[in-house]
Amino acid sequence: MKIRYLNGSRLYHAFLAGGNAVIQDQSYLNKINVFPVPDADTGTNLATTMRAIAEGSEANRSIKTTLRSIANAALSGAQGNSGIIFAQFIHGISREIEYESKLSTHAFGESVKRAVQHAYKAIVSPVEGTMITVIRDWAEAVYQKRTQTSDFVELLTDSMHAAQNSLKETTHKLQVLAKAGVVDAGAKGFVDFLEGVLHFIKKGRLTKIAKTESAWTAEEIKTPAEYKSLDHRYCAEALLVGENLDPDAIRSIVQRYGVSAVVAGSEEKVRIHVHTNEPAALFFELKEHGAATQIKVDDMRRQYEAAHAPKSKIAIVTDSSCDLPPDVLDDRQVHVIPLNLSFGQHRFLDKVTITPSQVYGLLQRSKVQPTTAVPPARTIQSLFAFLAAHYESMIVLTISEKLSGVHSLCRTIAEQMPGKKITVINSRGLSATLGLLVARASDMALAGASHDEIVERVNAWIPKSKLLVDVQTLKYMVRSGRVSNVKGFLAKILNIKPIITLDEEGKTAESGKSFSRRSNMAKILKKIKSAAAMEKIRGYAVVHVRNQKRAALYGQKLTEILGKEPEFMIDVAPVIGVHAGIGAVAVALLSE
16 A cells, blocks of 8 residues: 555554564663773663653644644653753754645655755764764665655655664774674664654554564673773763753853753753763853753663672662762662752753762752652653663662652552562661661672562661751741741741650651750760660761761761761752751761
């Protein structure tokens, strides 16, 4: 059967079919992902982009309106280098075609040819032998064939051969692909998409899309053995929204912070992607150009380790309210879910796209009280799916469920993954208490303890953990709504300095108060000395909110009392510090 034109409905369903084919090949695309870095997520990113198209677009009688809907959904939901390049290519097609109800092979060939330049413009430093090369070769084949046939089946069949040949050539164009014996993963995903589209055009059905046979097996893929080649650790992405955005100015900023930079979009919406070592500095500068939404920052080093060099069969996961030094998290390969922190319209990822010094600087200057929130469900779903593919099981330790919804969200997502062994534990704590628990759990995992043994021990340690917070002022708790205005006012005029703790359920409670911080410290030290007399203190830590001098004094006093130094002394997680307030110091204990 010949197809002499495409209308909005046919085009829409062809895109769904192409996306379906990509999703089917997701796992294989992850396995062959060795360029630009072997972080095993190209398939996941492309599949996420295709799902965004399916969920966010709709058919219209107008071809251009349909394509704009698809392009907008792709741009809004695109993930990864390949996902954003694909989205920009579709955005280019939507801009190049005219408003019409039927699209001919000739008009289609003209539009895809011109759309290639839109895709190239999005890439700061295009690399041949990748997805963009295959897109260009396919579009050129379509363009050349456009005057020779009026049948879309013939047009897409012939141009498919050009795409497949171009895909095979990627192995020889990039040394890293030749060494691994694979084709470029993003390029393979694009060919998967074309094959799904062609199948639909031929058969007219979305179901039973033929799955492409892969020429390589997982055993034949020679993945680079070192992550030291990852000169840039983080894969940072976001959607910037606003009015009169300047994509060129945004592109100039993004390319200064790393490599593999892609900037796609329009004056209202710009999607960015870059591999960088400075995500916090990047996003702090970008906030002057638009509101960042859909922020996603992957730790490529941790992804590589999970896929190719895990130290344990059990993934230990926590959220960013957990305070542990970065080198401890790295050494134990702990996976961290960043909580969200917002100042008005500007959203950040805790500890990732904003640093403690940046947060507290804004806290002092801004009249807007920052808010904290759980990450989008999709962020946790993607992480859990990735980890489930590389570990035998997962143990997730979260902030107290009485203080955040992240525990409930993690538990719900885990329950939606039948067949995967995932235990989500409510630590009934936060900050350094959660850090001490995560450190113990990861130590056990590295030592070869079983999943059930670790869960049992953690649940036994939770009641033995304690947190005492020496608060300098209630001003920030009042601003955030955690303390009433009346109570804050009375505390201010009476100069009351409260001591905050967590009760057995993990809710905040008052453990005492004084009229001076010197008295507060004396009371906290007395409580700890009494606790040490009753049971052995397994370990302790000191954290602070821009008050290193007072934290060091606590460390000195506690070393004298307990006969051991603190396991760590660091800044509090910003999502906790904005509520505790500048100047606060906390001591966390873990008893035998």
